[in-house]
Amino acid sequence: MIRIIATIFIALPSLAAAEQNITVEKPWMRYLLPSVPAAGYLTLQNNGGADVVLTGASSPACGMLMLHKSQDSSGMAMMMDVPSVTIPAHGSITFAPGGYHLMCMQPTMKIGEIVNITLLFQDGSKLPAALPVYGPQGSP
Ligand SMILES: [Cu+2]
Numbered sequence: 001m002i003r004i005i006a007t008i009f010i011a012l013p014s015l016a017a018a019e020q021n022i023t024v025e026k027p028w029m030r031y032l033l034p035s036v037p038a039a040g041y042l043t044l045q046n047n048g049g050a051d052v053v054l055t056g057a058s059s060p061a062c063g064m065l066m067l068h069k070s071q072d073s074s075g076m077a078m079m080m081d082v083p084s085v086t087i088p089a090h091g092s093i094t095f096a097p098g099g100y101h102l103m104c105m106q107p108t109m110k111i112g113e114i115v116n117i118t119l120l121f122q123d124g125s126k127l128p129a130a131l132p133v134y135g136p137q138g139s140p
Contacts, residue, residue, distance in 0.1 A: 017121075017123060017125035018048075018052040018053075018121035018122070018123045018125045018127075019119075019121060019125040019126060019127035020048075020125075021046055021047050021048030021050075021052060022044055022045065022046055022047070022048075022052055022087065022119075022121075022127055023044075023045045023047060024042050024043070024044060024045075024119075024127070024129045025042065025043040025044075025045055025092075026041070026042060026043050027040070027041070027042040027129050027130065027131040027132070028040075028041055028042070028131055028132050028133075028134050028138065028139055029041070029104065029109065029115050029131040029132070029133045029134065030097070030134060030135070030136065030138060031107060031109055031110075031111055031133050031134070031135065032135075032136055034106075034107060034108070036107075037103050037104055037105050037106075037107065038062070038103075038104040038107040038109065038133075039068075039097070039101040039102065039103060039104065040057075040065070040095065040101060040102030040103075040104060040115075040117060040131050041095045041096050041097065041101060041102075041131075042094075042095050042102075042129060042131070043092055043093070043094045043095070044087050044092060044093050044094075044095075044119075045087075045092045046087040046088060046089060046090065046091055046092065047090070048089060048090075049089050049090065050089050051086050051087065051088055051089050052086070052087045052089075052121060052122075053084050053085070053086050053087075053121060053122035053123075054067070054084060054085045054086075054087065054093075054119060054120070054121055054122075055067075055083070055084045055120050055121060055122050056119075056120040057102050057117050057118060057119050057120060058117065058118050058120070059104065059115060059116060059117040059118070060116065061104065061107060061108050061109045061115045061116070061117075062104035062105060062106060062107055062108075062115075062117075063105045063106030064104075064105040064106070065102055065103070065104050065105070065117060066081060066102070066103045066105065067081065067082045067083070067084070067085060067100070067102065067103075068080065068081060068082065068100070068101050068102070068103040069082050069099060069100050069101075070097075070098050070099060070101065072098075079103075082100070084122065085100060097138075102117065109133050110133065111133050111134060111135050112132075112133060113132075113133045114130045114131065114132055114133070115130070115131045115132075115133055116128060116129070116130055116131075117129050117130075117131060
């Protein structure tokens with residue numbers, strides 16, 4: 001068992017870590033009130049030749065930071081947890097109002113601040129991102 005783990009550990013550096021191929025564009029956070037979850041938005045560009053799977057995110061400014069997707073279902077705005085989001089090779093995924101977003105439970109932030117988050121990928125790699133905090137209207 002120990003030998004198997006060691007083999008996997010040695011094999012990892014030969015693979016390009018997901019975070020090396022991802023660039024973050026247009027990051028921002030929509031903040032309303034401390035009692036209301038804030039939402040993080042950004043575009044993830046995959047510059048690599050392999051799909052990259054985002055599996056989660058965390059931030060010291062959020063009790064929990066969850067992957068969510070908004071959907072309009074027969075006139076009712078609904079939101080659901082998504083276990084992962086795949087960023088296609090040489091493609092991008094946009095988190096934007098009405099679609100994918102990072103749901104920041106128990107936000108501790110102020111408009112005008114920068115919130116640091118960490119994006120977590122399926123291969124275990126992590127990518128930091130800095131999201132400026134805007135109010136309900138979004139970017140000025
Ligand atoms: Cu949500």
